[in-house]
Amino acid sequence: MSAAPLPAELVTRLRAARRVAVLTGAGISAESGVPTFREAQTGLWARYNPEELATPEAFRRNPKLVWEWYAWRRERVRQAEPNAGHRALVEIERRVPEFTLITQNVDGLHRRAGSHNILELHGNLFRAKCFSEDRPVESWPDGDESPPRCPRCGGLLRPDVVWFGETLPAGPLRAAEHAAATAEIFFSIGTSALVYPAADLPFKALATGAAVVEINPQPTPLSPHVTFSLNGAAGEILPALVARVWEPGGQQRP
Numbered sequence: 148m149s150a151a152p153l154p155a156e157l158v159t160r161l162r163a164a165r166r167v168a169v170l171t172g173a174g175i176s177a178e179s180g181v182p183t184f185r186e187a188q189t190g191l192w193a194r195y196n197p198e199e200l201a202t203p204e205a206f207r208r209n210p211k212l213v214w215e216w217y218a219w220r221r222e223r224v225r226q227a228e229p230n231a232g233h234r235a236l237v238e239i240e241r242r243v244p245e246f247t248l249i250t251q252n253v254d255g256l257h258r259r260a261g262s263h264n265i266l267e268l269h270g271n272l273f274r275a276k277c278f279s280e281d282r283p284v285e286s287w288p289d290g291d292e293s294p295p296r297c298p299r300c301g302g303l304l305r306p307d308v309v310w311f312g313e314t315l316p317a318g319p320l321r322a323a324e325h326a327a328a329t330a331e332i333f334f335s336i337g338t339s340a341l342v343y344p345a346a347d348l349p350f351k352a353l354a355t356g357a358a359v360v361e362i363n364p365q366p367t368p369l370s371p372h373v374t375f376s377l378n379g380a381a382g383e384i385l386p387a388l389v390a391r392v393w394e395p396g397g398q399q400r401p
C-alpha cells in the first residue's frame with residue numbers, strides 16, 4: 148500500500164521549519180498492536196465501559212477491577228514495539244531545532260522509540276500514584292495485593308493516568324499550549340480530536356498562524372480546519388515525509 152501524496156508546499160515548509168509541535172493519539176500506536184479507544188469493534192471503549200474502569204468513582208467502587216484492567220493494558224504494551232511512525236518522529240526531532248511531542252498516549256512507546264522532548268498529557272501506564280495522597284510513588288511491590296499499597300501511607304495505589312472527570316497535569320498542559328501557540332507547523336496524528344483540552348491544541352496553533360497537518364485514515368472534527376490533510380496510516384506517511392524532506396534523493400521521489 149503506498150502512502151498518500153505529500154504536498155510539495157508542506158515538504159518545503161517542514162524543511163525550513165525551526166519550531167514544530169506534534170500531538171499524537173492512540174492511532175500512532177495502532178500499528179504496534181495497541182488498541183485505540185473509539186474505533187468500532189476494536190476500540191477499547193467499544194468493548195469496555197469507561198465508567199466502570201476509567202473514573203475515580205469506578206476505582207472507589209472496585210479498585211481491584213480497575214487496577215487489574217490497567218495491569219492487563221500494561222502487559223499488552225510491554226509486548227508491543229514502537230513502529231515506523233514513532234521512529235519517524237524521532238528523526239524529525241533530530242532535525243528540527245525546537246521540537247515538542249505532545250501525546251495523549253499512556254503507553255510510553257514514544258520514549259522507547261527514542262523521542263526526548265515529550266509531554267504526556269494523560270499520564271503513563273508504567274507509573275502509579277497514591278489514590279489518597281495524589282502523589283506519585285517511585286515503585287510498588289509486585290506482591291499479592293491488588294491494588295498494591297502506598298509505601299508512605301498504606302493507602303491504595305492507582306495508575307498515574309488521567310481519568311474522566313479529572314484535570315490534566317498543569318505543567319505539561321501549559322507547556323503543550325505554549326508549544327502549540329509558537330509552532331510554525333503543528334501535526335495532529337492518530338487522534339479522533341474529540342477529547343478536550345488536547346483537541347483544542349491544533350486550534351491554538353491555527354490561531355497563531357501555524358500550518359496544521361493531520362495524519363489519519365479517517366476524517367475527524369478537526370479535518371475541515373487543517374492546512375494539510377494526509378489521509379492514511381502514520382506508520383507509512385511519517386517515514387515517507389521524513390525521506391522526502393531530509394534524505395538525499397528523497398526530494399525526487401513521487
Ligand code: OAD
Nearest residue numbers: 172173174177183184185251309337338339363365380381
Ligand atoms: P481514539 O481511539 O479516539 O482515536 C484514534 C484515532 O486514530 C482515530 O481517529 C483513528 O482513525 C486513528 N487511527 C487509527 N489507526 C491509525 C494509524 N495507523 N495511523 C494514524 N491514525 C490512525 O484515540 P485518541 O484520540 O487518542 O483518554 O483518544 C483520546 C483520549 O480518549 C485518550 O487519550 C483516552 C481516551 O479516552 C484517557 O484515557 C484520558
